[in-house]
Amino acid sequence: MVRRILAQKIDMVARNLLKRFASDVGGYERRSRTKTTAMSLLRMKRLGEKICMVTCYDYPSGVHVDGANVDVALCGDSLGMVALGYETTQPVTLDEMIHHCKAVRRGLSNDGPLLVCDLPFGSYEESPVIALRSAYRAMKEGYS
Numbered sequence: 001m002v003r004r005i006l007a008q009k010i011d012m013v014a015r016n017l018l019k020r021f022a023s024d025v026g027g028y029e030r031r032s033r034t035k036t037t038a039m040s041l042l043r044m045k046r047l048g049e050k051i052c053m054v055t056c057y058d059y060p061s062g063v064h065v066d067g068a069n070v071d072v073a074l075c076g077d078s079l080g081m082v083a084l085g086y087e088t089t090q091p092v093t094l095d096e097m098i099h100h101c102k103a104v105r106r107g108l109s110n111d112g113p114l115l116v117c118d119l120p121f122g123s124y125e126e127s128p129v130i131a132l133r134s135a136y137r138a139m140k141e142g143y144s
Contacts, residue, residue, distance in 0.1 A: 002015075026032065033140040034043060034111060035111045035112070036071045036072060036112070036113050036114040038114070040072065041072070041114065042127060044071070044073070051071050051072065052070045052071045052072070053070070053071065053072040053073075053074055054068070054072075054073060054074070055074045055075075055076050055078065056072045056073045056074065056075055056104040056107070057072075057075065057079040057082060057100050057103075057104070058083065058100065058103045058104065058107075059103045059104065059106050059107040061090065061104065061107065062103065062105065062106065062107020062108050063107040063108075064106040064107075065108070065112075065113060066107060066108045066109050066112040066113065070113045071113055071114065072113050072114045072115075072116055073104060073108060073112075073113045073114070073116070074113050074116045074118070075095065075097065075100050075101045075104050075115065075116070075117045075118065075142075076088040076118045077092045077118040077119075077120045077121070078093035079092065079096070079097075079100055080096070080120075083100070084096065089121060090121045091123070091124075092097065092120040093120060093123075094119070094120055094123045094134055094137065094138065096120070097117055097119070097120050097138065097142065098117075098137070098138060098141045098142040100144055101115065101117045101138065101142030102141070102143060103142065105142070115142075115143065117138045117139075117142050119120045119131070119134050119135065119138065
């Protein structure tokens with residue numbers, strides 16, 4: 001069932017990307033590849049450009065997203081339900097998020113999309129200090 005859902009997501013992403021970056025047959029030019037940063041996303045927003053974000057949970061999905069010229073790769077806590085078999089996203093731990101972020105990062109090139117990592121439930125609500133500690137850890141260990 002998970003494979004079918006992933007195949008459907010990949011098909012949907014491919015269709016959306018084809019609309020955005022038409023092939024040579026359509027006569028449209030593909031955007032040149034540059035590293036996506038927070039500042040480049042802000043520039044795109046100010047210019048009214050569309051921003052493409054795709055969810056990734058593992059190395060193969062990171063490779064596919066990187067090859068599709070996507071702007072942002074999101075490693076979301078929904079991986080708990082999609083990849084780990086949980087009923088909700090609440091049981092997902094920061095360790096699990098970091099593990100999956102590392103796998104996605106290995107699939108992305110250096111000039112590829114910006115990797116965004118969700119902080120899972122319970123890793124930021126207690127206090128601003130805990131939230132910052134979780135964010136620092138995700139950035140250092142998960143390379144996001």
